[in-house]
Amino acid sequence: MFWFLLIAMVVVIAAVTLAVVGGGESDVLPEAAPQHLTDPLPLTRPVARADIEELRLPVAARGYRMGDVDDVLGRLGAELAERDARIAHLEAALAGAQATAADRPGAPGMFDEPPADRPGDLPDGSGERGEDR
Structure with a gap:
C-alpha cells in the first residue's frame, strides 16, 4: 500500500509540473490591458441619478x-x-419673500391660506347657513 501511495504522489507531482511549466508559449494567456473608466460622469451638465446608476468603475487587481x-x-x-x-439660497429668498409679504398690512401673502367662510359671506346674501334655517 505504501508503494502505491508513493507512486501516485510522484505521478500527481509530475502532472502538475508539466501542466505549469510545459506547454509552450501558445498556452500562455496574453497580458490583459488595464481597465479604465470608459464613460465618466458628464462634464457639461449636472450629474443625474441615471448617470450614477449607469456608472461602472473599472476593477483592478485588489478592488x-x-x-x-x-x-x-x-x-x-x-x-x-x-x-x-x-x-x-432659495430657502433664504423664500423666507425673505414671506417676510416682505407679512410686512405689508392688508395685502394677502403669497402663501396665506384663503379666509374661512363666515355666515355673512354666503352667496345668497342671507347670512344664514343651510342647517340654521
Whole structure:
C-alpha cells in the first residue's frame, strides 16, 4: 500500500509540473490591458441619478482603481455642495419673500391660506347657513 501511495504522489507531482511549466508559449494567456473608466460622469451638465446608476468603475487587481473612485467621489461631493448651496439660497429668498409679504398690512401673502367662510359671506346674501334655517 505504501508503494502505491508513493507512486501516485510522484505521478500527481509530475502532472502538475508539466501542466505549469510545459506547454509552450501558445498556452500562455496574453497580458490583459488595464481597465479604465470608459464613460465618466458628464462634464457639461449636472450629474443625474441615471448617470450614477449607469456608472461602472473599472476593477483592478485588489478592488477598484483608487484614482477613478476618488475622481467620482470628488465630483459627486462638489455637485452635492452646489445643490445644498442652491437650496439654502432659495430657502433664504423664500423666507425673505414671506417676510416682505407679512410686512405689508392688508395685502394677502403669497402663501396665506384663503379666509374661512363666515355666515355673512354666503352667496345668497342671507347670512344664514343651510342647517340654521
